[in-house]
Amino acid sequence: MEQVFVSAGAIDPRFRALVLVATFGSLRWGELAALRRKHVDLEGRTVRVVASTTELKDGSITVGPPKSAAGLRTVTLPFVVNSELRAHLDAYTGSDDEAFVFVGAKGAMLRRPTFSRTWAKALKAAGLSGFHFHDLRHTGNKFASQSGRRCGS
Structure with missing residues (x-):
């Protein structure tokens, strides 16, 4: 768990909330990249996962449903992550409900190679070293199972 906070503290502030939501929400990369403002409920501390991105060989990105029906879910975030997400939305996310929550430095959709x-x-x-982005999801699932919270699908 310490690696999560160390990596979140070392990354560009634009991506701190991404690291924390990936971990404590047990979200996949594509789910994070497809997350829109309208799917975040700060008052309820929840994020609805309803879409995922796929990067194609030709460089294009498609947005569609998660990889399985079980991937459609609502996850609850801890208070500390919710406050980080609130600050992130204020600083980096467009105000439109359709705005992607996590975008690149120039406001474009997140791309795995750039990130x-x-x-x-x-x-x-x-x-x-040897810590991969997908390890955040595994860490989150482990934390969820230890705390009795439903793991991400």
């Missing part, structure tokens, strides 16, 4: 460079830089700064 991977930022992630690698953060891990190097934090002195972490």
Whole structure:
């Protein structure tokens, strides 16, 4: 769990909430990239997962349903993550309900190759090696099972 907070502290502030939501919401990369403002309920501390992105070989990105029916879900976030997400929405997300929650530095949809460079830089700064972005989801699932919370599908 310590690696989560170390990596979140080392990454560009634009992506701190992404790391925390990935972990404590047990969301996949594509689910995070497809998350829209209208799917975030700050008062209820929930995020509805209703879509996922897929990056195609030609470089295009498609948005569709999660990879399984079980992927359609609502997850509850801890208070600390909810406050980080609130700050993120205020600083980085457009005000329109259709706005993507997590976008790149120029406001474009998140792309895995671009983010991977930022992630690698953060891990190097934090002195972490061998820690992959998908490990955040596994960490979140483990935390959820230990706390009795429903794991992400």
